[in-house]
Amino acid sequence: MTAAFAAVLRRDLLVALRRKGDALNVLIFFVIVASLFPLGTGAEPGQLRTMAAGVIWVGALLAALLSLPRLFAADLADGTLEQMLVSAQPLPAVVAAKVAAHWLSTGLPLALIAPVLGLQYGLPSDALLVLLGAVLLGTPVLSLVGAAGAALTLGVRGAGVLTGLLVLPLCVPALVFGAGALTASLSGLAPGPHLSLLGALLAVSLPLGLWAACAALRVALD
């Protein structure tokens, strides 16, 4: 099980490294989206602070969404996805490795840059820490639910938009708890409960997302 996970993870990260552009573009998109809002709403500090959580979280959601179709589509095109389905390795391990690679190449960078954007929105330093923690915990949920969405829409016309249509409603809890953690810490409340709920959400999304992605891949390649 772990051998398969390690093999697929190594391969996907190697491919991601050789195509740095993909991950970088997602990051730049995130920064641009977050920087556009003040141009629209005005840069009054108090207002920015209250908006920060929602803007950064929705930005992270959209950025993660951009990179989802690539998760399986490239492997479908060159035939390697088919090989993974008939291989000697359990499919959940393979899919888990692909999701982990997706998170490492998109989710993690988003989490690391989120505090920088937090500064742009005038967040105090302890809030930046909560923001980092929340996005670190929340982005794996996006990758897991996103993987299920990407597998369901594999090879379908208009897969990009459709994936968003399927995945975004399912990411509402992650958005609520993630952004809620930041809002709570800004208003002096403890962010603890939000972060633990986000962790619980991750615990639920792991089996559910993997099951759905594996089942959807088998259906897609039928």
Next chain:
Amino acid sequence: MNWGGAAEFFAMGGHGAFVWGSYAVSALCIALEAWLVARRNRRARAA
């Protein structure tokens, strides 16, 4: 019986627009859906 007469019934205590607005749209949705399903059946049956 709650209503003195038809006029009072339609006025619905001043909130007629809202009450009848929601019932009218609901009835419209149901009628529309029933009609759409009937049409779909007609088209499916057209050999």
Next chain:
Amino acid sequence: MFSNFFSFASPQAFYPVAGRMIPWFGWSAALLALAGLYIGFFVAPTDATQGESYRIIFIHVPAAWMSMFIYLVMALWAGLGLVLNTRLSGMMASALAPTGAMFTFVALWSGALWGKPTWGTYWVWDARLTSELILLFLYLGYMALKEAIEDPQRADRAGAILALVGVVNIPIIYFSVQWWNTLHQGASVSLTKAPSMAMTMLAGMLVMALAAWMYAIAVSLARVRAIILERERGRDMAWVRSMVNA
């Protein structure tokens, strides 16, 4: 072996059975609706605080219940279809989705019109209304996915997976929105505190809910018949013609 245990429920066998059931459900829906409206408007008293506008609950609450219930039934058919690999289950799930979406829209519309006289704004970011809106997105996503996939069998199975993921998420979404609502707004503005329920009010709502249920079954059976004809057209045109001429 087990997978063809349900072969008697093949689409072609089910088609006439559904045809015979539709009138029964259709008429009972109509009668129950009349009874429910009568109770709602002529028996139920005026509400002490909200006056007459509360009478919208006789359509709003049944629609909200049905929107949740239909998604559950849809997921049930979906799960059945995945496990037993029966074609009819996928068709039933497809037949239910539009009706569920319609009830969700009706619940949202009537909820908004109820909010205006009561809280002065059409859209109230109340926990139940907000999760109802997300439920509408789940329905639309389901229907969009099934529409986008050409091969009917793949569409059914992909839709089934989505419906099962969705049904697990509905309580989570509802809880998270509830949590979000109490965090931001406090519980003052909330539909969850239904007006003090006089017996007749509750009776009116239950009868209307039953009527909505009968209606949902009737219209879904009618839609599944159309789907069966569409699907069998390519595979067994002779049977389709026999049904049409019968």
Next chain:
Amino acid sequence: MLNANGLSCERGDRQLFAGLSLALEAGGLARLLGANGSGKTSLLRILAGLTRPAAGEVRWRGERIGDLAEEYGRELAYIGHAPALKDELTVAENLAFAARLAGIVASGAQLEAALEVLGMATRAALPARVLSQGQKRRVSLARLALPGAPALWLLDEPFAALDEDGIGRVRALTEAHLARGGMLVLTSHQDVPVAAGSIQTVTLGA
């Protein structure tokens, strides 16, 4: 070892074949013949467990392949039309990954040897992107030359895009596999005589 009975397959609303049965024992070769679109690839995918047949079942060592999943995967090599290579990775990296996916532990030398069997050892360090279609086909087949290669090979048009030399090498590879008691199901338009203990021909869309 491999028995498929009563298989039928539908593509959209068309039924490609029905009531098809096939039995393969050690050293056996089965050739699938038929025009384009007659369902050869679909049958191969059903045997590989990728496609679910409309009716009938496939058993490996007496058990249904649906229940075996990875165990069946360990004893199976399915190579379809696509060369299954990542363009960003080198030939050696692609082969190493394919070996790990098949559960084969192969050293650098063994990978090199496998590539040599297909005449691709000199290009081990090249990214797959720069290879021709024929070369990519050879690299995807190199997996079969690794030690501990699986018992059942399902090859879709293995000789397609190969030159004379390539066809010779692949024929030698498959004949050695059959001689060792391996099993092979292949689809092929070219009439390439592969010597085998028992040869079956399944014609589709007749």
